Amino acid sequence: MSNIYIDQALSTRADITPLERLVLVFLGRNAGPDGIASMAVGRIAQSANTGSETVTRALRRLTNLGLLERQDRGGSLAPLHRLTIENAAGEGTEESSA
Template sequence: MSTTQIRTALTVRADLRPVERLVLIQLGDFAGPDGVAFPTVGRLAAAANVSDSTVSRVLQKLTELGLIERTASRSTTGAAAPTAYRVIGGRA
């Protein structure tokens, strides 16, 4: 858990919908000391008690708003690896 990431999620943008803020908080909760989180969409959906498609839409919006960074990665064999997420705050 990264308290810095959670604090950012709690204080950023007053106009976020509750589910958007909840996913942002969950990302902070899943983050390690370096502020990077690797939860699956399914894990975020279960934690927020919403559907995978809702989480996917929320992650897209949070990315567009500049509130999170998403980094898709590949393993050394070229297979898809977990996506890394970081709460960055974004524009007010």
């Protein structure tokens, strides 16, 4: 079932960086049939060969764009991320403040 989310991550028309797309792919690969993935920031960072702060920024931006919904579980548990790519695919892109 996660292949659906990987395909959506690869084909989304949202204005996202290659790293943000890679984060979506990692979450899509680990998502259940309901689109929910539990993957620690450190694990995503290690898989993407980048820093945790960079992944945190990517997750925050993807959430702001409506491609993810975050649910904190408290304690030391990794947050849940629900992929909402399909819902946000037709929406506009985030404006940059250049």
